[in-house]
Amino acid sequence: MKQTITFGGISAAPGTRAQGWAPVLDTDYKLPVSVINGSKEGKSVLITxxxxxxxxxxxxxxxxxxxxLNPEDVSGQLVFINPVNVDGFLQRRPYIIPQDGKNLNRLFPGNPEGSLGDKIAYVLTEEFQxxxxxxxxxxxxxxxxxxxxYVYYPGVSENTEALRISEEATDYVLHADFMIKSQATNHxxxxxxxxxxxxxxxxxxxxATWSEAEVALYMENITNVLRYLGVLPGEAVKRTAPIKRITQGEYLDADASGRWYAYVTREDRVRKGQKLGEIRDFFGHVLHEYYAKFDGVVLMVVATLAIKKGDAIIAYGD
Ligand SMILES: [Zn+2]
Known part of the structure; x- marks a missing residue:
C-alpha cells in the first residue's frame, strides 16, 4: 500500500501531484517544489x-x-525543485546566487551556518538528495x-554501485555530444x-537562448532516463549514436579582468601548445595568453568580450 510522501514540507498522497514552497532553514528564502507521488511503487527521483x-x-x-506528467503513469516518486536559484532566474544573473554572489554548484554539501547559497546546498542535500x-x-x-x-557522471565515491548506476544511466541520455567523468566533489x-x-x-x-526544439530534446533526455529507472512506463531506448568519452578536462578561469578573445570555438579540435585565447586590458596590452596543455576538443568557450577575473573562459577535454 503506497503512502503519502513529504519533501520539504510538501505532502502528496498516492496518485497525486502537490506543489508548494519549501523553507530554507532560518532564512526567508523558499524553494519551489513539486512532488508527484505515483500510483504504483517504484524509485524516488529528484530533478533539479x-x-x-x-x-x-x-x-x-x-x-x-x-x-x-500524470501521477497515474508514475511508478515511484518524482520530486522537482525549479528554479532552485529563484532570484538568479528572475534577475537573469549568470552563475551565482545574487544574495551572496556564490556559485551554488560549487558549495555542496553546504553549511547550515553559512550564507544563503551554503544553506540552500545543505537543505538540498539533507532534505532531498x-x-x-x-x-x-x-x-x-x-x-x-x-x-x-553533454552528460556528466560522477567519478568519485566510495559507493562503487552508485558510480556504476550513474554511468549506466548515461547510456540513456539520447542527445549528447560527450560524456564526461567528473573528478569534482562539490557540485x-x-x-x-x-x-x-x-x-x-x-x-x-x-x-541563455532557448527554443522549442531544445526543450523537446531535453525532455526526451530526462524521460528516457526515467524509463531506464522504471519510473515512467515504456521501454527505455539505449543510445546508439557514438559519443566521445572525456576522461581528462581542463576548465580555465580568467586571470585578469578586461577583454576576452577566444581563438577557438566549441567543438574545435585543439593540439597541445595551440593558443586558445588571450585577455587584453583597455589599452590593448595583452595581460594573459592561454595555450592547450594537451590535444583535445573544445567543450565550452565564453562568447562575451567582457571578462571578469575568476570567471570561466574556456573548457576543453580529451
Ligand atoms: Zn549550470
Whole structure:
C-alpha cells in the first residue's frame, strides 16, 4: 500500500501531484517544489534545475515535466525543485546566487551556518538528495557560455554501485555530444554520489537562448532516463549514436579582468601548445595568453568580450 510522501514540507498522497514552497532553514528564502507521488511503487527521483539561473532549455523542460506528467503513469516518486536559484532566474544573473554572489554548484554539501547559497546546498542535500534513489541535475550554457551538449557522471565515491548506476544511466541520455567523468566533489550531482545516491548532470543549450526544439530534446533526455529507472512506463531506448568519452578536462578561469578573445570555438579540435585565447586590458596590452596543455576538443568557450577575473573562459577535454 503506497503512502503519502513529504519533501520539504510538501505532502502528496498516492496518485497525486502537490506543489508548494519549501523553507530554507532560518532564512526567508523558499524553494519551489513539486512532488508527484505515483500510483504504483517504484524509485524516488529528484530533478533539479536553475541551480544556475539562466540555462533555459533545462529550466523550461523541467517546468513542463513537473506540470504535465500524470501521477497515474508514475511508478515511484518524482520530486522537482525549479528554479532552485529563484532570484538568479528572475534577475537573469549568470552563475551565482545574487544574495551572496556564490556559485551554488560549487558549495555542496553546504553549511547550515553559512550564507544563503551554503544553506540552500545543505537543505538540498539533507532534505532531498538523501531521501531519493537518483538525482538528475539539469544545466546548459549560461549567458556567456557557448558549449556542446553533454552528460556528466560522477567519478568519485566510495559507493562503487552508485558510480556504476550513474554511468549506466548515461547510456540513456539520447542527445549528447560527450560524456564526461567528473573528478569534482562539490557540485550537486557529484556530492549525491558521495552520499551513495546515483546521479547525472545534463547540459544542453547555450548563451541563455532557448527554443522549442531544445526543450523537446531535453525532455526526451530526462524521460528516457526515467524509463531506464522504471519510473515512467515504456521501454527505455539505449543510445546508439557514438559519443566521445572525456576522461581528462581542463576548465580555465580568467586571470585578469578586461577583454576576452577566444581563438577557438566549441567543438574545435585543439593540439597541445595551440593558443586558445588571450585577455587584453583597455589599452590593448595583452595581460594573459592561454595555450592547450594537451590535444583535445573544445567543450565550452565564453562568447562575451567582457571578462571578469575568476570567471570561466574556456573548457576543453580529451
Ligand atoms: Zn549550470
Amino acid at each position: 534545475s536553475a541551480i544556475h539561473g539562466c540555462e533555459y532549455p533545462s529550466i523550461e523542460a523541467v517546468f513542463r515535466l513537473a506540470e504535465r 538523501r531521501n531519493v534513489d537518483f538525482h538528475i541535475d539539469t544545466h546548459g550554457g549560461d549567458i556567456p557560455e557557448r558549449q556542446m551538449a 550537486a550531482y557529484n556530492y549525491a554520489a558521495i552520499c551513495g545516491i546515483p546521479s547525472i548532470e545534463l547540459e544542453l543549450g547555450d548563451c
